[in-house]
Amino acid sequence: MLTKQQLEEFWAEAGKIYLNHISIDCVVFGFHEGQMKVLMLKSNNEDAWYLPGGFVRKQEPIDNAADRILKERTGIDEIFLQQFHVFGDPDRSKIHNEMYKDMLPEEKNFFGQRFISIGYYALVDFFNVNPTPDVFSEVCTWRDLNDLPKFQLDHELIFKTALDTLRLQLNYQPIGYNLMPREFTMPELQKLYETILDTKLDRRNFQRRMLGFGILNKLETTRKGGAHKAPYLYSFDLENYQAALKEGLKSGW
Amino acid sequence: MLTKQQLEEFWAEAGKIYLNHISIDCVVFGFHEGQMKVLMLKSNNEDAWYLPGGFVRKQEPIDNAADRILKERTGIDEIFLQQFHVFGDPDRSKIHNEMYKDMLPEEKNFFGQRFISIGYYALVDFFNVNPTPDVFSEVCTWRDLNDLPKFQLDHELIFKTALDTLRLQLNYQPIGYNLMPREFTMPELQKLYETILDTKLDRRNFQRRMLGFGILNKLETTRKGGAHKAPYLYSFDLENYQAALKEGLKSGW
DNA sequence: GATACATGGTGTAATTGGTACACAATTGTA
DNA sequence: TACAATTGTGTACCAATTACACCATGTATC
Numbered sequence: 003m004l005t006k007q008q009l010e011e012f013w014a015e016a017g018k019i020y021l022n023h024i025s026i027d028c029v030v031f032g033f034h035e036g037q038m039k040v041l042m043l044k045s046n047n048e049d050a051w052y053l054p055g056g057f058v059r060k061q062e063p064i065d066n067a068a069d070r071i072l073k074e075r076t077g078i079d080e081i082f083l084q085q086f087h088v089f090g091d092p093d094r095s096k097i098h099n100e101m102y103k104d105m106l107p108e109e110k111n112f113f114g115q116r117f118i119s120i121g122y123y124a125l126v127d128f129f130n131v132n133p134t135p136d137v138f139s140e141v142c143t144w145r146d147l148n149d150l151p152k153f154q155l156d157h158e159l160i161f162k163t164a165l166d167t168l169r170l171q172l173n174y175q176p177i178g179y180n181l182m183p184r185e186f187t188m189p190e191l192q193k194l195y196e197t198i199l200d201t202k203l204d205r206r207n208f209q210r211r212m213l214g215f216g217i218l219n220k221l222e223t224t225r226k227g228g229a230h231k232a233p234y235l236y237s238f239d240l241e242n243y244q245a246a247l248k249e250g251l252k253s254g255w
Numbered sequence: 256m257l258t259k260q261q262l263e264e265f266w267a268e269a270g271k272i273y274l275n276h277i278s279i280d281c282v283v284f285g286f287h288e289g290q291m292k293v294l295m296l297k298s299n300n301e302d303a304w305y306l307p308g309g310f311v312r313k314q315e316p317i318d319n320a321a322d323r324i325l326k327e328r329t330g331i332d333e334i335f336l337q338q339f340h341v342f343g344d345p346d347r348s349k350i351h352n353e354m355y356k357d358m359l360p361e362e363k364n365f366f367g368q369r370f371i372s373i374g375y376y377a378l379v380d381f382f383n384v385n386p387t388p389d390v391f392s393e394v395c396t397w398r399d400l401n402d403l404p405k406f407q408l409d410h411e412l413i414f415k416t417a418l419d420t421l422r423l424q425l426n427y428q429p430i431g432y433n434l435m436p437r438e439f440t441m442p443e444l445q446k447l448y449e450t451i452l453d454t455k456l457d458r459r460n461f462q463r464r465m466l467g468f469g470i471l472n473k474l475e476t477t478r479k480g481g482a483h484k485a486p487y488l489y490s491f492d493l494e495n496y497q498a499a500l501k502e503g504l505k506s507g508w
Numbered sequence: 509g510a511t512a513c514a515t516g517g518t519g520t521a522a523t524t525g526g527t528a529c530a531c532a533a534t535t536g537t538a
Numbered sequence: 539t540a541c542a543a544t545t546g547t548g549t550a551c552c553a554a555t556t557a558c559a560c561c562a563t564g565t566a567t568c
Contacts, residue, residue, distance in 0.1 A: 061369070512567080523557095533544100
C-alpha cells in the first residue's frame, strides 16, 4: 500500500504519461533445477503478492509497454512475450479502488479508476534474470509453482490462464527454446514438458519423439557431476524448430 | 464518415457513458450453402467496409459489451463469443483520428483519441441473424470469405487473426455446434471443416472419424431434394461434445 | 419404368505412429 | 571392484490414420 505522499507523486507522473483504464500484467515463467518458477512481487509492508505489471504510455504500442515493464523487473532487453488474454471485469481492481478511495480526490487518484488489464506471458532463461522490485514493492523474486503465495486481486486467475495458454501453445510456440538455457539435457527438457502438461511422460518415448522432430542438436559434451551416467547435452536448432512449429509439432502431447 | 452534427450528437452521449481508449471489434462467422460468411458494415456514403464494433460502458464487463454490440447488429441474444486478441498499435485508428481531427475540439472529439481494440470472434447460426446497420453505416450484410471487400483501418488484420484462432481452436471449442444449424448433413459439416482448415479432407475418413468422437446423433430423416442420394441428418450431442472438447478432439486435423 | 449418373454410406488392407517394455552403457560411491 | 541409479537404444505390440474399393440411393433422361 502506498502512503498519501507516494500516491500523489505517482499521480503527478502517471496521470500525464499513461493511458487511463488500461494496465498490463505479466506472468514471467522461468525454469530452474527441474522446477517451473514465476516472478512475483511483494508489496511494501504487506504480505501481499502480485504479478509484475504496469501501464501503457499514451503513444506506446502495447507490446512495447510489456517489454518496457519487464525490462525494469528483469534487466532483460529482448524478452519472449505473448499477449494471451484481457481481464475486463469492472470489479477486478475493487480492492485497490477502495484502498485508495479516500486518500485523494477522484480526478487525482490514478488507482481509483477501473483498469482493464492485458495479460502477457513471458518466457525467460532463469539465469539471465535480475529480479528488481518496483516502487510499490519491497521484494521481487521467483516463486516455485508448487509453493505459490496467495495472489492479490485477480492475479491468480491471470496466472492460471497463462499456464493453460502455455499448455495449449506448447506445440505452436518455441516454449522450450525460451525457457531452457542454451545447453540442456534431455531429462531436463522432459521435466519442463511434464511440468507444463502436469503429467508424467515415458523417458524413452519422450527422447525418441523429441529427436524425431529434428529440432535438437546433440552436442559432443555430457553433463558430468551427477552421481550417475552423464547425460548428453543438447541445444535447439532454432531454424528447424520454428519451421516445425509452423505446422505444429505433430499430433501434440 | 459522420457529419459535424452527427459527431457532436454522438459525443454528447458517448463521452458520458463509454470508457475512453477502449473499443471492441467483432468477427462474426456464419455458414450458409457450404460457404463461410463474415458479417460486415458499409459506411454511410462511402465504399468503406468495417467489422461490427463498439465501445465499453463505464461499469460494464467487456464480455457483456461484446454481447450488447452484437445483439444490436444481429438481433441474437445469447451469442457464442470468444475474446481472441487485443490490437494496440497507437496508429491503428490514425485514419479516423485525422478524418475527424478538425471537426471538433480535441476534448469533445470521441474519435480523435487512440483506441485499443479488443477482438472477439462470434459463431452464429446464419438463419438466426437479422443484420442491422449501426449509426455509422447504411449496410449490414454477410460477405463471403471468397469475396471480401477491402477492409478499413486494421480490420483485415483483425479478421485474419480471428480466422487463424478459429483454426487453432477447432479441437477445443464447440465451433461446429455454434456455426451449423441444429440439423445438418455430414457433407455440410465437412465443408465447414474444409473451409476453416483451408484444405480438402477425405469424405469417408471424415465421416468415420467424426462419428468416432461420439458427439453426433444420427437422425432418422434424410435431406431430400438434392439431385442424388439423400444424406442423413445429424445433430450434435452437446453433452458429449463438450466433454470431448475438454480433452481436445484427439490428435487434431 | 429401366437406366445412367452423381452423390452418400460402409468396409478393409497397408502404413504410420504411439505405447510399453527389455536391456546395455555409464557414472560416482560404498 | 561391485553396486545403485540413471541414461541411451532397440523392439514388439497396439491404435489410429490413410488410401482405397464397392455398394446404396435418389433424380433425371429416355
